[in-house]
Amino acid sequence: MCTPDAANGESDGASNDEQSDKRSDRATDERSDRTSDERSGEASDAGATAVDSVEERRLPPEIGANLRALFDTEDRPETVGAWVEAVAGAFGDEWPPAVADLCHDDEGLHRAETEGETYRFVCVLDAVMLPFLTDGSVTVRSEDPETGETVASRVSRTGIETDPENAVLSFGVAETEGNDAPTPEATYGALCPYVHAFPDEDAYERWDERTDAPTTALPLSEGFGLARALVRA
Secondary structure, X not given: OXXXXXXXXXXXXXXXXXXXXXXXXXXXXXXXXXXXXXXXXXXXXXXXXXXXXXXXXXXXXXXXXXXXXXXXXXXXXXXXXXXXXHHHHHXXXXXXXXXXXXXXXXXOOEEEEOOXXXXXXXXXXXXXXXXHHOOOOEEEEEEOOOOOOEEEEEEOOOOEEEEOOOOEEEEEOOOOOOXXXXXXXXXXXXXXXXXXXXXXXXXXXXXXXXXXXXXXXXXXXXXXXXXXXXXXX
């Protein structure tokens, strides 16, 4: 039989355990809240970093020379950021484009699906731009122009996921005679046929060997930062 003192002792112990559990739960909740906030902040910072890093990428001189002729700029664009500025400057109030103004083609290699629409584009970058021009996420299925292999990506306004993870984006520009006032048709014709998705660097290089314009490659994941920079230019 328990004595009164023993019973009280067990009650006090249980009470102490409950208080300890509550303190532990509160601490766990606080840590969870802090972790969630940190993740949110990191995601925002990552988006900004993606834009900064891709804009700082240097362009091969041949691409810069062709961009200078295409957009009739005073200086040769030497970085991706300078190209973004040239595009925005060339189109003025007509930039960023509306969805209807993108490079659509029924036989385009890049199929983009939103909740209510399906599009096909000549240029994979147009597909990656869609979340910034519409509401919601976009699923993109690109066909490698060299092998026909599918490169998939899921794009939202906060990031991009690619499959394969090491997928590559090509960027190039054809040689032109130059335009005092570049038109959308001339711009798309010089750029879009050279902006594709590849499963890896090797696939890109095989395609590049037979391409009639200078091109370069960057991770498809950086296409998110590039699309975001273009829309915000």
